[in-house]
Amino acid sequence: MLMVIFRLFRSLSAGMIAIAFPYRILVDLKYSTSTLGLIYTAATIATAIFGLLFGFLADIYSKKITLLMAAVLLPLSAILIFSSNNLFLLFVAAMLGGISATGSTSGGGVGGAAAPIQNAIITDLTRPQERTFYFSLLMFLGSIIAALGSLAAKFLSNKDIFLLAALLSLCSALVIAPIKLTRTANHENKFALKSALTIGKFTLTGMLNGLSQGLVAPFLIPFFVITFNISESVMANYAFISGIIASFALLAAPYLKRRFGFLRSIIITRGLGTTLAVIMPIFRILPVSLFIYFSMPALRVMALPVQQSAMTDMVDSEEVGRALGVNQVTRLVSSSLGTLFSGYMFDISEIGLPFYTYGAVMGINIFLYYKFFKDSKE
Incomplete structure (x- = not known):
């Protein structure tokens, strides 16, 4: 229960920050999309x-x-953003808080450094056959609250959002102080990995996942700002709707695993999402763009609990934290390359190219999932 409360406080903060931060940089401080990308x-x-x-x-x-x-x-990150307009300090704040916009808030898109540990703890506390359900439930609750955070952003001034986010995320740290875990850490074989091959497969597919996310996810809101000149308050409504749809999509994860299994769940959901991403810059009509904006995050996260459950099941129980950490580092480093590329493309008004590149990268990624896991029993 304490882990659920912890996740909810952070998700509420993350939802507010995710909608407010790009407006702080692009609108309030009038920096370029390249600066935001950096x-x-x-x-x-x-x-x-x-x-x-x-x-x-x-x-x-x-x-x-x-x-x-x-x-x-x-909370330290949010306080820095609230208290300063200095670009260097904003860089530091974003780095501390993980304000990278490289993933959904349900999957750790803000404050994502804590995500591997949260998932490792959930793995410790659950049985293998329950994990997809608990991963999906925790992501669902977090995503719902994050969507509410995005909606709440419209009722506050941009700076005040960060002060409230700081207080809420500080509460999350206080909540987990009494938590007790029965499984102790492994102090032996600190760097030896029994599951190196499996971790390598998930790392390579995670790297391509990250690259694709970096190409598009940080620039969905700027796409609407640039293409349709959408105001922050209206965009908050759209972000809320998109978040709610993605939240309920997470509840489909246990059904997906039962009906299709790990591999087909990934192929179906990511394949549909990739198709929509390629269509988005072609038909720059607001209703079409909104439909894609509402659908893409849902398709992206729908099979995420299935993927996480499969990974924790295939990896040795004493190596889950390291496996998730290694997976995250390659995913996020590759996403940073995508973000740099897309930031430059948006600056020179080539805003379609990141979406087309996303389609190519995800096509390769789906193929590798099939190649690596076609014989998996998950």
């Missing part, structure tokens, strides 16, 4: 490094203490 890139790389470090510490030291360390970074 900030997202720096934050992505920092989140990757933090995630890898925390993943190792969780396995070989203490999951609880490591989660507390990760938890305090988000």
Whole structure:
């Protein structure tokens, strides 16, 4: 229960920050999309490094203490953004808070350095046959609250959003202080991995997932700002709707796993999402763009609990934290390259090219999922 409350506080903060941060940079401070892309890139790389470090510490030291360390970074980040207009400090704040926009808030798109530890703890507390359900339930609740956070952003001034986000995320750190875990960390064989081959497969597919996310996810809101001149308050409504749809899509994960299994769930959902991404810049008609904006995140996250469950099942139980950390670091570093590319493309008004590149990268990724896991029993 404490982990659920922890996730909800952070998700509410993340939803508010995700909608407010690009407006803070692009509208309030009038920086370019390239600057926003550089900030997202720096934050992505920092989140990757933090995630890898925390993943190792969780396995070989203490999951609880490591989660507390990760938890305090988000409130510190929000306070910095609230208190300063200095570009350097905004870079630092984004790096500390993981404000990378490289993933849905349900999957750790803001404050993502804590995600591997949260998932490792859930793995410890659940049986294999229950994990898809619990991953999907926790993501569902987090995504619903994040969507509410996005909606709440329209009722506050841009700066006040970050002050409230700081207070809420600080509460999340306090909530987990009493948590008790029965499984102890493994202090032996700190760097030896029994599941290296499996981790390598998930790492390569995760890297391509990250690259594709970096190409498009940070620039969906700027796409509407640039193409349709949508105001922040109206965009908050759209983000709320998109978040709600994605939230309920997560509840389909247990059914997907039962009906299609791990591999086909990935192929079907990611394939449909890729098709929509390629269509988005071609038909720049607001209703069409909104339909895609509402659908893409749902298709992207629908099979995420299935993927996470499969990974934790295939990896040795004492290596889950490190596996998730390694997976995250490669995913986020590659996403930073996509973000840099798309930031430049948006600056020179080639806003369609990132979406087409996304389609090519995801096509390769889906093929590799099939190649690597076609014989999997998951």
